[in-house]
Amino acid sequence: MNSILSALAEPNRLKIVELLRDGPLTVGEIADRLGLHQPQASKHLRVLSEAGLVEMQPVANRRIYRLRPQPLLELNRWLASFSRVWEERFDRLDDYLLELQKSDRKPDDKP
Amino acid sequence: MNSILSALAEPNRLKIVELLRDGPLTVGEIADRLGLHQPQASKHLRVLSEAGLVEMQPVANRRIYRLRPQPLLELNRWLASFSRVWEERFDRLDDYLLELQKSDRKPDDKP
DNA sequence: CTCGAATATACCTTGACAGGAATATTCCAA
């Protein structure tokens, strides 16, 4: 989960992933479209690859990169665990304030 | 989108967000549960706050932090734009290989 | 009004990482 997020946290890598959303691409094409030098494109692709976000298939001289679904699914599942948060039936602030009061009271205090 | 991802990319901050999934918490409690020193907890919360991931409500001496739904929704929308990828009706590798061949051919080649 | 608890901020140091440039590697075509 963490390697996925830090891979995506780098702006150029995020753009690479968004490029690949529309289909596989060659290293050179990625570098061109993003205005990167080829070595940096390769390096970013390596990071994405180690995070499992992309996979590569060699074709003669070139390497074709494409997205892998699995880490995206994983991220999706993680996000889903927060659905209560954005469905808003879940604030708990009031409850928490009561808890705070309670723990502040001295043990022999009457509610 | 990018500040959200880089906020979440840091392991301790990810843990903070996961802690807050179950309800609001005080700075001190967060530091305790994660084994962080208080200043680092505050600093991480600041980053999360600037990314819009959490909001704070002061109660006397303490600051209560809780999650904000919006950036999670944003992340969710972004992820959804990749649904084609993991629904797998979308590989396009074969198409792309054909494209590569085509562009390799000299202009006057017959298919 | 003083003290201690809770939190934020400032400063320093160190490590990781991104970009640049040069070079190695692999492959095809002529």
Next chain:
DNA sequence: TTGGAATATTCCTGTCAAGGTATATTCGAG
């Protein structure tokens, strides 16, 4: 078989961010 295209790797350098420590700030209790 040689050359050039496509890609990966290496080395260097500068920057930035995280942790540690000390300190400032704010608040309520007594």
